Amino acid sequence: MSRTVEKAYDYILTEILSGRAGAGTHLREVELAEALEVSRTPIREALRRLETEGLVTVERNAGAAVATFSRDEVEEIYWLRAMLEGHAAARAATRITKDQLVELERLADQLDAMQHQDPIDIVAFADLNTHFHLAIARAADSIRLYALIRSVIRLPIVLLQQPEWRRRLSRAAGYAHHHAIIDALKAANPGWAESQMQTHIFASLPKRG
Numbered sequence: 001m002s003r004t005v006e007k008a009y010d011y012i013l014t015e016i017l018s019g020r021a022g023a024g025t026h027l028r029e030v031e032l033a034e035a036l037e038v039s040r041t042p043i044r045e046a047l048r049r050l051e052t053e054g055l056v057t058v059e060r061n062a063g064a065a066v067a068t069f070s071r072d073e074v075e076e077i078y079w080l081r082a083m084l085e086g087h088a089a090a091r092a093a094t095r096i097t098k099d100q101l102v103e104l105e106r107l108a109d110q111l112d113a114m115q116h117q118d119p120i121d122i123v124a125f126a127d128l129n130t131h132f133h134l135a136i137a138r139a140a141d142s143i144r145l146y147a148l149i150r151s152v153i154r155l156p157i158v159l160l161q162q163p164e165w166r167r168r169l170s171r172a173a174g175y176a177h178h179h180a181i182i183d184a185l186k187a188a189n190p191g192w193a194e195s196q197m198q199t200h201i202f203a204s205l206p207k208r209g
Contacts, residue, residue: 008046
């Protein structure tokens with residue numbers, strides 16, 4: 001069952017990140033089950049998981065739908081990420097291994113190579129960006145902190161697919177920051193690492209207007 005749930009989760013997540021299932025789109029269990037040729041049970045479990053990650057909303061009478069975000073909610077998400085990931089970067093600065101640093105540099109280089117794509121492959125970008133941030137969270141060596149960060153990490157990527165936010169997002173603003181974060185981690189400087197991570201996150205906050 002776990003593999004079936006994972007399959008359903010990956011399918012629905014890709015539909016959301018690719019923009020094929022836009023904000024507010026109803027996610028009907030029957031249709032998803034038919035598309036994947038599975039029962040409704042793994043679909044339901046996958047939707048619950050996506051709900052805990054903030055990507056899907058589930059209401060008793062309305063069913064599941066792709067989440068939408070107000071300006072206040074977006075700003076709250078970024079503040080939460082800045083606090084959580086800043087703390088993770090500070091912890092990682094004194095715990096990260098050489099192998100983990102090498103992996104971060106590889107991911108940062110791959111992200112650099114994507115910034116000139118037009119149009120950018122959002123699904124691939126989301127995957128690389130998520131791996132980069134979760135690698136730092138993992139290096140922080142805190143199971144609870146990792147779980148909290150994982151729950152909010154994908155939300156800014158989803159915003160890229162919502163027309164009302166697309167033009168406000170500074171998508172390319174954080175590319176250079178990835179290397180600055182790595183430099184701070186290499187220096188084993190918690191304060192610097194925290195500052196660089198928070199700068200990175202706030203730099204990509206969607207602009208008002």
